[in-house]
Amino acid sequence: MAWQQLTIATTQELAATIEGLLENLGALSVTITDRADQPIYEPPLNSTPLWQHVSITGLFDEQDDLKNIEQFFNQQLGHQGEWQLTIERLEDQVWERVWLENFQPIKFGDNFWVCSTEHDIADSNATLLRLDPGLAFGTGTHPTTALCLDWLAKHDLTKSNIIDFGCGSGILAIAGLLLGAKSAIGIDIDPQALIATTSNAEQNNVLDKVKVYAADQYPRKPQAIVIANILAEPLISLSSDISALVKPKGHLLLSGILSEQVTQVISAYQHEFIFCPATIRDNWACLHAVKKT
Incomplete structure (x- = not known):
């Protein structure tokens, strides 16, 4: 029709x-x-x-x-x-299929790629994350997500447990698992995000390592790596909740922040964390911090 x-x-x-x-x-x-x-x-x-x-x-x-x-x-x-x-x-047309066909593979780090379920990478040694975001945010094309993926691809995640706070499509949790993390928890207020994360985890053969929770139901157990790619206002208002999820000496990755909002976000967390210099791309910032002991 x-x-x-x-x-x-x-x-x-x-x-x-x-x-x-x-x-x-x-x-x-x-x-x-x-x-x-x-x-x-x-x-x-x-x-x-x-x-x-x-x-x-x-x-x-x-x-x-x-x-x-x-x-x-x-x-x-x-x-x-x-x-x-x-x-x-x-x-x-089936518009989501049209999007998938036109979504070109994106490389992060040395050899980690995000691609749609319609594409392949010629390099047999590449680590691939196959993605179908459904109705949830997160494809790797936006600077906020890309900055987080860059960080994950360049760090040793072996045996780490990850929390993806505001998981969207599940791209960051799944990327962490494919790059060596032991387990991941996805948390989101949107039921569609939990559906998309579960579906994408299954597509990438890591469903057994992923658990998803609504924002009012997640376990409050601290983990080694916590990623929150949302926006500055909720990052600030939820700083106590997010901080409590990070183990001592654990890593915190905050994104979805405009460059002019960096100082405000850091001030909400600096009493518990030591921050590295912000990474900026297209006026969007990603903050990496380590929790104090």
């Missing part, structure tokens, strides 16, 4: 009006995205910030008649502001 996608390039001021018009026209879904690469990081709680320039997309059934749609919007909006409408036909 094919679909029709109606996209309107507009501004923040008209966004709510256009969203309502699309819903009234019977759009199956309405999506608002950034049109000018204006990132919004960690908005305040209970707020719904919106970009200044947006694209609003309505998805319609193939059978819907959209011939007079531009005339309709002209009548409804008149000269209220800036907007431009386009309509395109979308052939039905």
